Amino acid sequence: MNGLALRHMRTLFRIEWKLFNRIRANYVFAVAVPLMLLVAMRSVQEQMDLAAHGVDAGPLMVSTSAGILLIFTLYSSVTGLYVARREELVLKRLRTGEVSDPVILAGGASMYVALTVAQIAVVAVVLSVMFGAAPRQPLSAVAGLVTGVALMTAMAAATAALCRSVESVMVATLPAIFVLPLASGVYIPREVLPDALGDVLVYAPLSPTVDLIRSGWTGQLSAAEVPARIVLDAVWAALFAWVAFRRFRWEPRT
Template structure:
């Protein structure tokens, strides 16, 4: 794991443009979402801007920094025959995939910690239930990594990654409460969207600052995220390709 992390970090630093995508693009999207949420007049729905922005930031960074980047990483390393060569050694498949993704996991977690800390200061809010936020972060990282592996199994080439990740980039934030809080939607629709893949992570992160979820509600959301993670992991195990398609 340590060796794979070091290799990916060196490769990442060789292309300075990576910092533009991984650091500035998600923050620009976050600023745009702040404008959208201002127009929604969230106060009348009993929502606080600080915790809401924390959950928005977490969802945005998990999708753009972790999911899309790791999907592209898996496909690129497969096309370069790196994954095939690694499998000839003693390292297990799970360690190969986890080691490759570990660098982007680190970047995403650091980004989330820094951004949420800044947002807490900006909005004058402090975490009220950190275990809920920690549960959301850990399960969210696992979910996005498994989802990246499952998506990579559908991609023939690096060029196809952009198309394959479009549903998650554009649709997933809309249905999971990242861009638009589910509370502003009709009750039946909002309740149905609780079962979207990233909804539980968003709820857990927000509850970390508001403590609005009970212990049972936290466990339910953790279970939902684990279920989605298991599904994507199963897809990856069955469909993931370790060498280019001929």
């Protein structure tokens, strides 16, 4: 990325940050709601016999929190952002200048990316202290976070391409909000599921991210499995990016 693109990214970040801070209710959705969901999921996981399946509660909570925050703070928010800026003709005006399409989308999402990464980092530190769990494969966790951010941003662009209006965002994001956490081991670890089902769900979107982040604390993935999970995440991200490239609309439907 050249210097001009970086300047555009910084400018778009500052604009979105100012707009975000104008509406204090944004903090309720982007901060309080995911954290309340995390507390609720902790209560659910306490009802499971995790020890019998060889699952450590500390690393599991770290990967659970990361998955929840990636879906709610990043994916859901960025999908709404893209659609809102399209309806306001902001995206159309940006395209008339020298800003490239990828920079427009990345710059618009950059504020929520920073917020999500900060949330995950803080929660991971707190949970590590609470459960006395030190990272064993920190690079695996970093790789999971990077690929997760790329995947959720690409998925947000693809979902926004299917939305006709801001009002339709809530409906369009429902499948990912409800189905994706269940399929990727965010709410229920795959170890407690039947083996056949768990083996299939390894290939679900966001499953590689969850595995990589949890392995950052458990070291469960081998040297060969870590790159495999990264590639799988990259394939899903590329697929959603391709859908966005083919279907994304830069101005409202007439």
